Amino acid sequence: MSAPAAHHYTSTGLDSRKIAIWAFIGSECMLFVSLISTYLIYKGKSLVGPYPHEAYTSPTGQTFPPILDIPVTSASTFVLLMSSLAMVLALAAVQNKEVPKHTTGDRILGSSKLWLWMTALLGTTFLGFQAYEFTAFVNEGLTIRTNLFGSSFFTLTGFHGAHVTAGVIWLVSLLAIDYRRGLGPNDALNVDLAALYWHFVDVVWIVIFTLVYLIQ
Amino acid sequence: MANEPVHSDPAATTPHAAAHEHHHPTWQTYVKVGAVLTAITVAEVWAYYIPSLVASRIFVPMLLIMSAVKFITVVMFYMHLKYDHKLFRVLFTGPLFIAALTLLALMFLFGQLAAKLGR
Numbered sequence: 001m002s003a004p005a006a007h008h009y010t011s012t013g014l015d016s017r018k019i020a021i022w023a024f025i026g027s028e029c030m031l032f033v034s035l036i037s038t039y040l041i042y043k044g045k046s047l048v049g050p051y052p053h054e055a056y057t058s059p060t061g062q063t064f065p066p067i068l069d070i071p072v073t074s075a076s077t078f079v080l081l082m083s084s085l086a087m088v089l090a091l092a093a094v095q096n097k098e099v100p101k102h103t104t105g106d107r108i109l110g111s112s113k114l115w116l117w118m119t120a121l122l123g124t125t126f127l128g129f130q131a132y133e134f135t136a137f138v139n140e141g142l143t144i145r146t147n148l149f150g151s152s153f154f155t156l157t158g159f160h161g162a163h164v165t166a167g168v169i170w171l172v173s174l175l176a177i178d179y180r181r182g183l184g185p186n187d188a189l190n191v192d193l194a195a196l197y198w199h200f201v202d203v204v205w206i207v208i209f210t211l212v213y214l215i216q
Numbered sequence: 217m218a219n220e221p222v223h224s225d226p227a228a229t230t231p232h233a234a235a236h237e238h239h240h241p242t243w244q245t246y247v248k249v250g251a252v253l254t255a256i257t258v259a260e261v262w263a264y265y266i267p268s269l270v271a272s273r274i275f276v277p278m279l280l281i282m283s284a285v286k287f288i289t290v291v292m293f294y295m296h297l298k299y300d301h302k303l304f305r306v307l308f309t310g311p312l313f314i315a316a317l318t319l320l321a322l323m324f325l326f327g328q329l330a331a332k333l334g335r
Contacts, residue, residue, distance in 0.1 A: 014301055022304045026311030033315035040319075041326045074261045078254060085250035088294045092243055109243055199295045203287050209257075210283035214264050215276055 021193045025200045028163075032204050035159055036211060039152040046147035050140060053216040067142055068213055069133065076129035077209045080164075083122035084202040087195045090115030094191045097184045112183050112191075113175065119198065120171040123164055130161045153212065160208060163201050170194045240299055249293045256282050 012019070049056025050064035057063045093112040101107045108114065134154070137143075144154040174194055177183060183191060241249075260282050263269050269278075292298040297305050 012301075012303055014303060019303065019307065022307035026307050029308070029312045030315045030318075033319050037319045037322045041322060070261065070264060074257065077257055081253045081257065082250065084253075084290060084294050085246060088246045089243060092240070092246070095240075196295055199290055202294075203290050206283055206286045206290065210260065210279050214260055214279050216270060 015189060017189065017193060021196050025196065028200060028204075032156075032159070032207075035152075035156045036207065039156050039212060042148040042152045046149045048147050050137075050142045050146070050149075052149055052153070052212075064141060067137060067140055069136065070213060072129060072133060073209065073213050076126050076133075077205065079122050079129065080126045080202050080205050083119050083126065084199050086115050086118035086122060087198045090119055091188070091191050091195045094183045095185055095188045097182075113178050116171055116175045116178060120168055120175065123168040123171065123198075127161060127164055127168070130157065130164075156208065156212065160201070160204055163204070167194070167198050167201050170197065240296055241293060245293065249289060253286055253289060256286050 049058065050067040052068045053066050055063060055065050089109065090112050093110050093115055096110060097112065099110070101110045134157075137150075142150045142153075144150055171194060174183065174191060177187070260279060263275065263278065269275055291308070297308065
């Protein structure tokens with residue numbers, strides 16, 4: 001089983017790493033709000049299409065349909081929400097690792113490997129949806145250089161996708177530790193830090209989904 | 217384990233700090249929260265496909281409220297801000313408040329500027 005983790009208490013009695021991750025998340029809020037602000041300020045100001053919610057006919061007569069694919073994005077949003085559920089179950093499994101498991105249900109709920117795998121898999125699926133969406137947009141004529149919508153959209157969602165990618169790498173590293181020596185209650189803080197980051201990425205998407213995709 | 221409450225992370229706090237914390241929810245609560253989040257998302261997408269609702273004045277505020285409920289639910293239950301130390305709440309809501317004010321200020325500024333420039 002795992003070795004006891006070193007504690008880094010501050011004068012508040014709280015672990016410095018947990019304070020640091022919350023401070024980091026606070027700063028990330030500002031980063032994403034700046035990107036969202038940019039998107040909203042540029043919204044509706046593109047001189048040429050494709051547009052997010054309206055069809056566009058170019059001077060050459062080429063017609064572009066509304067470019068956002070709401071059913072696909074709704075599915076990816078659901079996937080990311082479920083990954084947050086899997087992550088919180090992974091944390092609970094690590095915290096309760098030493099609690100005896102009597103039933104199959106207890107063993108499933110208590111498997112940190114299963115829930116970490118699920119979270120990483122769902123995160124990767126979300127990235128797959130995003131890769132599909134970006135490819136479809138480029139094929140339909142929208143790139144980061146096409147118009148203000150393309151620039152602000154790809155920057156905002158691209159930054160979010162990069163954060164999800166970092167989260168998946170973090171999860172895979174936790175999985176590697178779990179396979180190597182097992183994650184136990186002494187590692188709960190390390191998993192908690194990853195979980196906080198993952199949930200933050202999820203809440204950012206909750207906001208992006210509403211502001212970018214649903215509000216016309 | 218099924219009905220056992222998940223305890224606060226023992227490695228994150230000293231006993232003194234832990235005294236200010238409460239137990240984390242059970243897995244049943246997490247699943248219920250997941251169901252609520254899914255239901256709200258379904259309602260949001262459903263609303264998007266009702267043209268009369270989209271054209272109405274309540275559409276945008278309604279979506280913003282639903283999004284805010286989802287945001288707060290994840291932060292409170294999945295990120296455990298409801299149960300954790302108050303300092304974490306301050307570290308999160310402080311920058312979030314500043315960011316929200318910045319967003320509103322920018323929207324107002326650019327809205328006014330665009331109006332003055334006639335765009």
